Amino acid sequence: MIMDTQQALFQYCLRLGDTNLILGHRLSEMCSRGPMLEEDIALTNLALDHIGQAEVLLQYAGEVEGKGRSEDDLSYLRPVDEFRNWRLVEQPNTDFAYVIARQFMVDVYHCLLYQKLQKSNNEILAGMAGRFLKESIYHQRHSSAWVQRLGLGTAESHRRIQQAFNDLWKHTPEMLAAKPYEKKLIDYGIVPDPEELALDWTVQVIRVITQSGLRRPADSFVETYTAHTEHLGHLLAEMQYLQRSYPGAKW
Amino acid sequence: MQPDFIGIEELVWERLSLIPDPEVPVISILDLGVVRNVRYDGNNLEIVITPTYTGCPAMSLFVAEIRAAMHDQGFDQVEIKIVYSPAWTTDWLSSVAKEKLRQYGIAPPVKDVDPENPFAPPPVIPCPRCNSEDTTLVSQFGATACKSLYKCNTCKEPFEYFKHF
Incomplete structure (x- = not known):
C-alpha cells in the first residue's frame, strides 16, 4: 500500500506525540518519589512539559487524520497496539539512575530533532519545534548534569547509572530506526532524515557517557519488531482507567 | 479598516x-x-x-x-x-515588566551565552534584592514552569529567577 503524505504525517506526529505522552506519564509517577525536594519538582516539571508537547502534537495528529479525533480521544481511547511511542520511554522507573539515563537519551534526541524540525516546510511543525526546542535544551542541561554527577559520584551511583545505560541500550535501535513512511516526508522537506539524527545522537550520547567516567554499553541484538514491551499495557491500564470506566467523563 | x-x-x-x-x-x-x-x-x-x-x-x-x-x-x-x-520568548517581556519583576523579588531573565548549546555554562544571575552577582543555583526548576530557584551568597536571601527562553 502506498501511504499518502497526510497519512505519513499522521503517523509521524503520532510517534512524536505518543513518545512525549508516555514519557510524561512515567515521569508523573515520580511525583513525591524524587530523591530530594528539588529533584521531585524537577521531574514533575519535566512531566508537565512532555505532556504539554504531547497535547499539541496529538491535537495536530488528529487534525491531519481528519476523523475528528481529539488529543484526548487519541490518548485515552486507543488500545496498546495502536500506540507508536518508543519502547524506551515505556520502561519502568526502576530507580533514579534509570529515570535519568532514559531522560538523557530522549533529551539529546529531542534537541537534535527539534533543531532541524524548526526549519521544516510545514509551518505548524516548524512552529511547534521552535517552542519545544527551548524546553528540551533546558531538560538536557538537567539530565546531562545528573549523568555526570552519578557517573563521577560514589561507587554506588556509578554502578547504578552504568547498569541503567546497559539495560536501556537495547531499546535504542528501535528508537533510532527510520520508518518507511518517513521517506516521503523527508523528500518533501517536512521532516529531517532520521539516519543523520541517529549518527549525531550516538556521537553526543557517547561523549557525555565517557566524560562521565562510564563505558559505552555493548550493542545487543537489533530488534526490528514493532511490538511494545509488557510495560506499556500496565501503564495504559492506569492512565486510561477513568475514561474506560466512565466513557466521556469530563471535569 | x-x-x-x-x-x-x-x-x-x-x-x-x-x-x-x-x-x-x-x-x-x-x-x-x-x-x-x-x-x-x-x-x-x-x-x-x-x-x-x-x-x-x-x-x-x-x-x-x-x-x-x-x-x-x-x-x-x-x-x-x-x-x-x-x-x-522572554525577549517579548517589556523592560518595564522586567523592572516590575525585579522589584517584586523575581530576578528577570538574563540572556544565555550560547542558547542553542545545552552544555554551555549558565549566565550570572544578579540578586534582585542587593544586586550581588555572587549567587548560586539551588534548583533548575521552581514552583512554576517559568522559574528556577537561586540563593544570594551576599545577602543570604533565596530568590526566584524568571528563566530566559
Missing part, C-alpha cells in the same frame, strides 16, 4: 493590559507578551495569543480571563486563537 474599529481595538488592548498574569500578578498578560494580535471587523473580535510553555497550566486561565474581560466589555463573539509560531 474603518477608523472607529481601530479605536475599538485600542480599547481592547487597554483592557487586556489590566489582566494580571495568574502566576506573577505584578505584571499583566500584555507585559508578558503573550498577546500577539487583536482584530475587530465590526462583528467578531479575534485575539491571537502565544503560549509561554507548551504545558503551562496558566494557559487555559489566560483564555478564560480574556474571554471574561471581553464579555464585560460587551463583546459576545470572541475568538481566541492560539498560535505556536513564532515561539514565545
Whole structure:
C-alpha cells in the first residue's frame, strides 16, 4: 500500500506525540518519589512539559487524520497496539539512575530533532519545534548534569547509572530506526532524515557517557519488531482507567 | 479598516493590559507578551495569543480571563486563537515588566551565552534584592514552569529567577 503524505504525517506526529505522552506519564509517577525536594519538582516539571508537547502534537495528529479525533480521544481511547511511542520511554522507573539515563537519551534526541524540525516546510511543525526546542535544551542541561554527577559520584551511583545505560541500550535501535513512511516526508522537506539524527545522537550520547567516567554499553541484538514491551499495557491500564470506566467523563 | 474599529481595538488592548498574569500578578498578560494580535471587523473580535510553555497550566486561565474581560466589555463573539509560531520568548517581556519583576523579588531573565548549546555554562544571575552577582543555583526548576530557584551568597536571601527562553 502506498501511504499518502497526510497519512505519513499522521503517523509521524503520532510517534512524536505518543513518545512525549508516555514519557510524561512515567515521569508523573515520580511525583513525591524524587530523591530530594528539588529533584521531585524537577521531574514533575519535566512531566508537565512532555505532556504539554504531547497535547499539541496529538491535537495536530488528529487534525491531519481528519476523523475528528481529539488529543484526548487519541490518548485515552486507543488500545496498546495502536500506540507508536518508543519502547524506551515505556520502561519502568526502576530507580533514579534509570529515570535519568532514559531522560538523557530522549533529551539529546529531542534537541537534535527539534533543531532541524524548526526549519521544516510545514509551518505548524516548524512552529511547534521552535517552542519545544527551548524546553528540551533546558531538560538536557538537567539530565546531562545528573549523568555526570552519578557517573563521577560514589561507587554506588556509578554502578547504578552504568547498569541503567546497559539495560536501556537495547531499546535504542528501535528508537533510532527510520520508518518507511518517513521517506516521503523527508523528500518533501517536512521532516529531517532520521539516519543523520541517529549518527549525531550516538556521537553526543557517547561523549557525555565517557566524560562521565562510564563505558559505552555493548550493542545487543537489533530488534526490528514493532511490538511494545509488557510495560506499556500496565501503564495504559492506569492512565486510561477513568475514561474506560466512565466513557466521556469530563471535569 | 474603518477608523472607529481601530479605536475599538485600542480599547481592547487597554483592557487586556489590566489582566494580571495568574502566576506573577505584578505584571499583566500584555507585559508578558503573550498577546500577539487583536482584530475587530465590526462583528467578531479575534485575539491571537502565544503560549509561554507548551504545558503551562496558566494557559487555559489566560483564555478564560480574556474571554471574561471581553464579555464585560460587551463583546459576545470572541475568538481566541492560539498560535505556536513564532515561539514565545522572554525577549517579548517589556523592560518595564522586567523592572516590575525585579522589584517584586523575581530576578528577570538574563540572556544565555550560547542558547542553542545545552552544555554551555549558565549566565550570572544578579540578586534582585542587593544586586550581588555572587549567587548560586539551588534548583533548575521552581514552583512554576517559568522559574528556577537561586540563593544570594551576599545577602543570604533565596530568590526566584524568571528563566530566559
